[in-house]
Amino acid sequence: MDQTVGKHRPEPDDLDPQYRWDRHLPAWGTMGVDFESRIEFDRLRRYRIARAKQALERSECGALLLFDVNNIRYTTATKIGEWERDKLARFALLAKGKEPVLWDFGSAAVHHKLYSPWLEPENCKAGLIGLRGTVPPSFGLMKHHAEEIASLLREAGVDKLPVGVDIVEPPMMFELQKAGLKIVDGQQIMLEAREIKNIDEVALLTRAATMVDGVYHQIYEELKPGVRESQIVANANRFLYENGSDDVEAINAISGERCNPHPHNFTDRMIRPGDQAFFDVLQSYNGYRTCYYRTFNVGRATDAQRDAYKLCREWLDKAIELIKPGVSTDKVASVWPKAEEFGFPNELAAFGLQFGHGLGLALHERPIISRVVSLDHPMEIKEGMVFALETYCPATDGYSAARIEEEIVVTNKGGVVISLFPAEELPISAKY
Numbered sequence: 001m002d003q004t005v006g007k008h009r010p011e012p013d014d015l016d017p018q019y020r021w022d023r024h025l026p027a028w029g030t031m032g033v034d035f036e037s038r039i040e041f042d043r044l045r046r047y048r049i050a051r052a053k054q055a056l057e058r059s060e061c062g063a064l065l066l067f068d069v070n071n072i073r074y075t076t077a078t079k080i081g082e083w084e085r086d087k088l089a090r091f092a093l094l095a096k097g098k099e100p101v102l103w104d105f106g107s108a109a110v111h112h113k114l115y116s117p118w119l120e121p122e123n124c125k126a127g128l129i130g131l132r133g134t135v136p137p138s139f140g141l142m143k144h145h146a147e148e149i150a151s152l153l154r155e156a157g158v159d160k161l162p163v164g165v166d167i168v169e170p171p172m173m174f175e176l177q178k179a180g181l182k183i184v185d186g187q188q189i190m191l192e193a194r195e196i197k198n199i200d201e202v203a204l205l206t207r208a209a210t211m212v213d214g215v216y217h218q219i220y221e222e223l224k225p226g227v228r229e230s231q232i233v234a235n236a237n238r239f240l241y242e243n244g245s246d247d248v249e250a251i252n253a254i255s256g257e258r259c260n261p262h263p264h265n266f267t268d269r270m271i272r273p274g275d276q277a278f279f280d281v282l283q284s285y286n287g288y289r290t291c292y293y294r295t296f297n298v299g300r301a302t303d304a305q306r307d308a309y310k311l312c313r314e315w316l317d318k319a320i321e322l323i324k325p326g327v328s329t330d331k332v333a334s335v336w337p338k339a340e341e342f343g344f345p346n347e348l349a350a351f352g353l354q355f356g357h358g359l360g361l362a363l364h365e366r367p368i369i370s371r372v373v374s375l376d377h378p379m380e381i382k383e384g385m386v387f388a389l390e391t392y393c394p395a396t397d398g399y400s401a402a403r404i405e406e407e408i409v410v411t412n413k414g415g416v417v418i419s420l421f422p423a424e425e426l427p428i429s430a431k432y
Contacts, residue, residue, distance in 0.1 A: 019199065019384065021411035025418060027210040028203055030244045039207075039286075044200040045077045045118055048193075049100065055193035056096060062158025063095040064186045065149065065176075068166040070361040071190045073287055075100050078116060080108045082247045088132055088169060093149055095156040103127025103145070129172050137171035146175035153181070164189050195358060195366040196384040201288065202409055205359060205386050208285040209407050209418045211243050212292045215281050216421035223296055224430035225273050229253035229266045236281065245283045249363065252280035252293075259401040260394040262353065273299045273432070276308075276395070278403040287361045291388045292419045293405035299432045304395040305402070309426040312393035312402035315354065319369075319389050323381060323408055323415030329369045330378035332356060336371060336391065343394055347372045353392035358385060359407060385410040388419075402426070 028038040052075045056064055066072050072092045073079050084090060084105065093101045101123040104112060112124040128135065129142050137143075153159040163176065164186020176183055197205070215236045222232065233251045240248050253266035255277035271277065278295040295312070297305055318335040339350035347370075356369030367379040367387060390405035404423050408415040 019411065021413060021416070025206045025409065025416060026203065027206055030207075039200045039203050041077075041200070042118075044198065044204075047198045047200070048074045048077070051193040051196070052094060052190065053096075055189045056094060056164075058192075059164065059189050060162055061096075061164040061184065061186065061189065062161025063093060063153055063156070064164045064166075064189060065168075066092045066094070066166050066186070066190070067168055068187070068190070070194075070287075071166050071187075072102070073361055074190070074194055076102045076116075076119060078102060078104065078108075078112055078119075079246075079287065080105060086132075088167070089128065091127065091129070091145075093152060095153060095158050096161075097158075098156050099123060101125065101152065130169065132169065133171070137175075142169075142172045142175040143178075146172065146179040146181075149176065150179040150181055166190055191366050194360055194362075196382060197360065197386050197409075198384070201360065202384075202386060204286050204288040205290075205407070205409075206418045208245075208283065208288050208290045209292060209420070211240055211245060211283070211285060212281045212290050212419065213421045214243065215239055216279075216294050219279060219294075220296065220427060220429050223271060223277065223298055225271055225298065227271045228268050229255055229271070230268045232279070233266050236279075240281075240283050244285055246286065247284045249282040249284065249289070250280075251282065252278075254278055254403075255298075257399040259403075260399050262392060262401065262403065264352075271298055274302070276301070276305045276400040276402065278401070280403075280405070282363060284361075289359055289361070289363050290407065290419075291357070291359060291363055291390070291405060292407055293390055293403045294421055294423055294427070295402045295404060296427050296429050299428065299430050301426055301428060302395075302397065302400075304397040305400045306426055308393045308395035308400060309402040309404075312391050312404050313424070315391040315393065316389060316404050316406065319356070319391070320406060320408065320415055320417070323389075323410060325381060325383045325410060325412060327381045328378035329356070329367050329374040329381065330376075332369050332381075332389075333371045333374040338371070342392075354390075356387055356389045358387045360386065381410055383410055383412050 067088050089105050091103050103125045109124045109126040113121045162182045162184040166187040232253050237248050256275040275298045280293045319332050322332050336354035339347045344350035351372050358365030386409050388407050392403045394401045406417045407419040
């Protein structure tokens, strides 16, 4: 089946999609239509569960027990709302040779039986382990589910093998161990599964970036003296939700003297003439996330502010030039300045400022690119990865700073940037 983004056989065991990178990556609309082959969600679901099963087969584990909502969505294609992201209220079990079993919050399990036909109905169960301890472990829910999980693993014939767990409440881990299960780290197995995106994931990430393009045009038009950082954040949230976002995770809005050092938040500070201001939009479309910084000046810019922006851009472009399959992440991190060269005492204090990170259902996936970890523990960049590269440069005035970030799809020829709001030169809003 020919695709605009790539060519991908839709069989469930096809784990190595063949991309075609000879055309511009499409920014599909949100509707399903009969006259274009857009995102195919059935293919996306098959691809993700096949990747997870393959990663599990390559591991020492007999099963994966998942509490991380990103891993649950990846393996079961279910989602019940952002409110549950930090509750540890849902969990899923993927055993070798078996289909996933999902324990969900109350009536959501019944809903899945009706509207999620890719799941086996008997594998959609209601479950609860305690909502991060608010239901005391002594009540017995954790013990009940631990024994239930152990029974399912015995039926699958994998109860003697380790069980990979991604995140877990300590009392639940203790109950799993009491039930005779050996618990090991399962997050690395799932990160391995999720690091290569298929054409549908690339299309969803591109669509998510397209929405942020629009946010930045809106910010450019409204960024002027008298507007507060919080107003910009509120208007950006409205734009995103009206255009299909399912989660605005955060919007950083940092201006003026707040730019250096970077506080990673927003306040009610009022914008002033001459401010340097930068923003980060973290949101998702159908679960697929953005991390996308842009810097502006308000009305005018000083030489120090322009110089900071130019250097920030140069550091970013040097990294982008290196992006292609087979390059290791230490090579990318090595072109960024040492922490001491831009005012920080060590690399850990500067972590996240000259930075790269995978994008997908989570904000931080593989690969992580940083002088903190990559120089000694490099990873290989692979075709089909999608990640963000971000740089930061403080200005010599002591308080301004520039921050730029690009989202990149790794093709067989190099990196393709999908964050398209212009950032080659410092944008000046409300010009005087």
